[in-house]
Amino acid sequence: SQKIEQNSEALNIQEGKTATLTCNYTNYSPAYLQWYRQDPGRGPVFLLLIRENEKEKRKERLKVTFDTTLKQSLFHITASQPADSATYLCAPSGANNLFFGTGTRLTVIP
Amino acid sequence: DAGVIQSPRHEVTEMGQEVTLRCKPISGHNSLFWYRQTMMRGLELLIYFNNNVPIDDSGMPEDRFSAKMPNASFSTLKIQPSEPRDSAVYFCASSSGPWGTNEKLFFGSGTQLSVL
Numbered sequence: 697s698q699k700i701e702q703n704s705e706a707l708n709i710q711e712g713k714t715a716t717l718t719c720n721y722t723n724y725s726p727a728y729l730q731w732y733r734q735d736p737g738r739g740p741v742f743l744l745l746i747r748e749n750e751k752e753k754r755k756e757r758l759k760v761t762f763d764t765t766l767k768q769s770l771f772h773i774t775a776s777q778p779a780d781s782a783t784y785l786c787a788p789s790g791a792n793n794l795f796f797g798t799g800t801r802l803t804v805i806p
Numbered sequence: 807d808a809g810v811i812q813s814p815r816h817e818v819t820e821m822g823q824e825v826t827l828r829c830k831p832i833s834g835h836n837s838l839f840w841y842r843q844t845m846m847r848g849l850e851l852l853i854y855f856n857n858n859v860p861i862d863d864s865g866m867p868e869d870r871f872s873a874k875m876p877n878a879s880f881s882t883l884k885i886q887p888s889e890p891r892d893s894a895v896y897f898c899a900s901s902s903g904p905w906g907t908n909e910k911l912f913f914g915s916g917t918q919l920s921v922l
Binding site (some may be wrong): 727728730732735737738739740741742745747785789790794795796797798799 | 839841847848849851853857897899905906908910911912913914915916
């Protein structure tokens with residue numbers, strides 16, 4: 697069955713540094729991959745989508761890579777700020793599935 | 807647009823009682839999803855509707871769970887009878903395209919369900 701692993705449950709970094717979150721998947725080949733942000737007590741909010749034929753996608757301070765050979769996506773937040781503290785979820789997806797990882801809780805320390 | 811609207815925000819009930827969760831998707835969206843979130847299992851897809859028709863309900867845990875979408879602007883998720891292990895946050899999400907078309911999901915704020 698499909699399996700999605702996000703690198704760690706929690707990640708703490710210093711303000712101004714680059715945060716890198718990892719999403720690994722096994723047993724399927726998603727056509728695209730989405731990243732969401734979730735704040736406590738709220739529903740996930742869409743951030744970025746990257747397709748299987750794209751290597752990299754950027755949006756402001758966010759960058760996502762998608763390596764279909766390694767079955768891995770990396771999510772980077774540059775110049776991190778305390779307001780970036782949240783849980784980040786990856787969702788490798790395809791024609792008949794939309795599964796989410798359990799998320800990585802990021803804390804940016806001032 | 808007000809976004810996806812879910813009610814109630816919190817629900818506390820006793821084991822054996824019927825629970826009904828409600829969702830109003832974003833106007834114009836034709837896909838609707840129900841998810842359940844727990845610390846142990848994360849976000850689990852329960853059921854997916856497209857144009858008000860259930861397409862995939864393989865994630866529905868058991869016969870105690872049922873979902874309906876009588877029209878494009880309303881869906882319900884019912885648990886009868888409820889059990890303590892059903893305690894979780896239940897999210898409704900909608901999107902403007904069918905599954906697999908790269909459409910992002912818009913989530914509601916969720917219903918926090920506690921079954922005592």
